[in-house]
Amino acid sequence: MDRIRIRGGNELHGTIPISGAKNAALPLMIASLLTDDTLTLENVPHLADVEQLIRILGNHGADISVNGRRERQQGDSYARTIHFTSRNIVDTTAPYELVSKMRASFWVLGPLLAREGKARVSLPGGCAIGTRPVDLFIEGLTALGAEIEIDGGYINATAPAGGLVGARYVFPKVSVGATHVLMMAATLAKGTTVIGNAAREPEVVDLANCLNAMGAKITGAGSSTITIEGVTSLSGARHRVLPDRIETGTYAMAVAMAGGDVVLENTDVALLDTALEAIRRAGAEITPTNNGLRVYRNGGGIKPVDVVTDPYPGFPTDLQAQFMGLMTRSSGVSHITETIFENRFMHVQELARLGAKISLSGQTAKIEGVPRLKGAPVMATDLRASVSLVIAGLVAEGDTMVSRVYHLDRGFERLEEKLTRCGAEVERVSE
Numbered sequence: 001m002d003r004i005r006i007r008g009g010n011e012l013h014g015t016i017p018i019s020g021a022k023n024a025a026l027p028l029m030i031a032s033l034l035t036d037d038t039l040t041l042e043n044v045p046h047l048a049d050v051e052q053l054i055r056i057l058g059n060h061g062a063d064i065s066v067n068g069r070r071e072r073q074q075g076d077s078y079a080r081t082i083h084f085t086s087r088n089i090v091d092t093t094a095p096y097e098l099v100s101k102m103r104a105s106f107w108v109l110g111p112l113l114a115r116e117g118k119a120r121v122s123l124p125g126g127c128a129i130g131t132r133p134v135d136l137f138i139e140g141l142t143a144l145g146a147e148i149e150i151d152g153g154y155i156n157a158t159a160p161a162g163g164l165v166g167a168r169y170v171f172p173k174v175s176v177g178a179t180h181v182l183m184m185a186a187t188l189a190k191g192t193t194v195i196g197n198a199a200r201e202p203e204v205v206d207l208a209n210c211l212n213a214m215g216a217k218i219t220g221a222g223s224s225t226i227t228i229e230g231v232t233s234l235s236g237a238r239h240r241v242l243p244d245r246i247e248t249g250t251y252a253m254a255v256a257m258a259g260g261d262v263v264l265e266n267t268d269v270a271l272l273d274t275a276l277e278a279i280r281r282a283g284a285e286i287t288p289t290n291n292g293l294r295v296y297r298n299g300g301g302i303k304p305v306d307v308v309t310d311p312y313p314g315f316p317t318d319l320q321a322q323f324m325g326l327m328t329r330s331s332g333v334s335h336i337t338e339t340i341f342e343n344r345f346m347h348v349q350e351l352a353r354l355g356a357k358i359s360l361s362g363q364t365a366k367i368e369g370v371p372r373l374k375g376a377p378v379m380a381t382d383l384r385a386s387v388s389l390v391i392a393g394l395v396a397e398g399d400t401m402v403s404r405v406y407h408l409d410r411g412f413e414r415l416e417e418k419l420t421r422c423g424a425e426v427e428r429v430s431e
């Protein structure tokens, strides 16, 4: 199993190209099941989760082809263009062996049900950051007329004889995945669907834009109320996956931690206002550029900053672990409260191995900044936790060896290459 070794102590200087967003690419790929035409996605990141979803879509009958190498454009160096064509859905079952590896694969439920009138999808797996139930998906699809039962670890869903029917449904709690699924399902329902208390994440907007390019009639994405007028069929389209705001925030925090001056290319400050503001308050300077941002921290130390995670536009839970990594070296005491997932603190004990002083009380972590961290063997416990250890490792004295980096490979494309090019000593050790 691969591990990543980081030798701490170097500042970061250079340019890092930001990839397409994993959390946009996955629902966009799934949306291709809604049409028998070809959906072409540009800027698809090369990640384990994308490869896994390719296998899942293939199992439903999708033909998938990847463009060969092209001339590199600035900021585009790793992006891929992938074509998805689901002429016929040959299988409406998404089996446990495929779905248990990744939460988002469960979302095929929406398109399969809308297009084929039935779906049998295994209950999902994914990062162990909380219980992550699926009640909101069931309630939302039931509101559109679906009959749903859980049997042997699978959701069996059936649409009424004439197909799903538009309805008004207000989520009792904000859910990104359930918003994606209900929005996709409603595109092919009869009549109008109004989703209340919808997730406002940029990835929801990206999916709505792509669905509209395919012929859907969606308004209001990005606000709490999304209206979808059902259409009888969707066509193909060409769509560019939006930049990864979590990757952007992660590297901005890495620079804030290590010091230095780095341009993050092919991204957009508007995607992560709240997180960038927290990084600024911690002492880094951030300025927008033509196609991204410049982040630098010279001389001054890291200041303690309190954050509370919240649905968009709040501070993202997917940057909570990284921010905690940064706060381990602050000059005072900071508090980080996690409100989205009840078990997203597994990085605390691993950061402690490096010398961090963190105590937990309910959903709040108290971080007492320390003047030095020292390298140690640590274990990645989930995707974002693993990269928080890399951030800490960048300033830890000596070697930090991160094991179980398959978590990292789910969501960070060529992390070691991107950091090494900026002067960090990060290498993958394969055994």
Ligand SMILES: CC(=O)N[C@H]1[C@@H](OP(=O)(O)OP(=O)(O)OC[C@H]2O[C@@H](n3ccc(=O)[nH]c3=O)[C@H](O)[C@@H]2O)O[C@H](CO)[C@@H](O)[C@@H]1O
Binding pocket: 022, 023, 024, 026, 103, 104, 130, 131, 132, 133, 134, 135, 136, 137, 138, 173, 174, 175, 176, 177, 178, 311, 317, 318, 340, 341, 342
């Ligand atoms: C692939 C992807 O895009 N993953 C992101 C997505 O996950 P995901 O879509 O799974 O997260 P949700 O927004 O659904 O989860 C938010 C909260 O709602 C709860 N919930 C969700 C569904 C449900 O039926 N019942 C229920 O109670 C969850 O347990 C959690 O406490 O949004 C999360 C919150 O921004 C991010 O951390 C994940 O990176």
Ligand SMILES: C=C(OP(=O)(O)O)C(=O)O
Binding pocket: 023, 102, 103, 104, 126, 127, 129, 318, 383, 384, 411
């Ligand atoms: C939690 C994440 O992913 P997933 O929802 O696929 O587990 C994440 O991207 O941080």
